Amino acid sequence: MESVNGQRDGGTWPTGLDEAIRATAADIAATLRGASGTGAPVPGSRWTVGEAAAHLAQANELMAHLADGKERGYGDGTPQGLAEANQRALAAFTERRAEPLAAMIVEQADAFLQSASRPASHASHGELVTPMGPMSLEVLGSYLLTHMLGHGYDLARALGSPHMLNRARVELTLPFLTTAMPRVLDTTAAAGLTARYAIHLRGGACFGATFTDGAVTVTPRPPSRPDCTILTEPVAFLLMALGRLGPWGAVARGRVLTWGRKPWLAPRFPALFSPP
Numbered sequence: 001m002e003s004v005n006g007q008r009d010g011g012t013w014p015t016g017l018d019e020a021i022r023a024t025a026a027d028i029a030a031t032l033r034g035a036s037g038t039g040a041p042v043p044g045s046r047w048t049v050g051e052a053a054a055h056l057a058q059a060n061e062l063m064a065h066l067a068d069g070k071e072r073g074y075g076d077g078t079p080q081g082l083a084e085a086n087q088r089a090l091a092a093f094t095e096r097r098a099e100p101l102a103a104m105i106v107e108q109a110d111a112f113l114q115s116a117s118r119p120a121s122h123a124s125h126g127e128l129v130t131p132m133g134p135m136s137l138e139v140l141g142s143y144l145l146t147h148m149l150g151h152g153y154d155l156a157r158a159l160g161s162p163h164m165l166n167r168a169r170v171e172l173t174l175p176f177l178t179t180a181m182p183r184v185l186d187t188t189a190a191a192g193l194t195a196r197y198a199i200h201l202r203g204g205a206c207f208g209a210t211f212t213d214g215a216v217t218v219t220p221r222p223p224s225r226p227d228c229t230i231l232t233e234p235v236a237f238l239l240m241a242l243g244r245l246g247p248w249g250a251v252a253r254g255r256v257l258t259w260g261r262k263p264w265l266a267p268r269f270p271a272l273f274s275p276p
Helices: 017-033 049-067 079-091 098-117 137-159 167-171 174-183 234-241 247-252
Strands: 005-008 011-014 128-130 133-135 194-201 206-212 216-219 228-232 256-259
Touching: 011 137, 017 049, 017 098, 017 137, 017 167, 049 079, 049 098, 049 128, 049 137, 098 137, 128 137, 133 137, 133 174, 137 167, 137 174, 137 234, 167 194, 167 234, 174 206, 174 216, 194 234, 228 234, 234 247, 247 256
Parallel strands: 194 228
Antiparallel strands: 005 011, 128 133, 194 206, 206 216, 228 256
């Protein structure tokens, strides 16, 4: 994966991640503040705008607490367990108004970054326990950004506003996505599959994914002899990874190109994972 990194507290912190987190939170807040109400349904979801925004506010607070070294149990890491935890958390948090939720989303994103920047913070003390398993603070920051972009996209669609995804922000989601892929692998869908994929984001990063009978290994560089190479427009890549866009729709719009010895494996790739 090609990226430019900066140093923070002895670890590697992706350049631009702070700005992307702040700007994405601000974009989501502006989208909410421009809404006439929060009762509209979110496309493809059982939530309303108010419920999705409340979930985002709670999730940002959770990640800020994790970055500060606080232990927070939240589901069991499975898609079903996370969904159940989300519903319990929403039931206990009744705020659905746009302005308070917009403010909380921004405040908790800032709180995360403040915790991450402290010289004596948890940033320099190994992996953190998160709802998606153990990960470094840098990957947790990428997780926070990924989560905001996914739900921010949903809110923008629900409210008829421009979404806040772009190539630079999508590339900063890769540390989390490549860490999470083995954890969200659909072992039933992957059973019997032996294949090597090279994934390229148009104009930027790349990585490899090798499947061996129900297991996947993700590498920062593509395999030397991939069976299938996928070149994807970055926003389409993230939307497919988060289950917001089907592979055939992306292909039909010219947002995905494939080649290799087994190009027919390309549409199968997103279906090998079950995003929470």
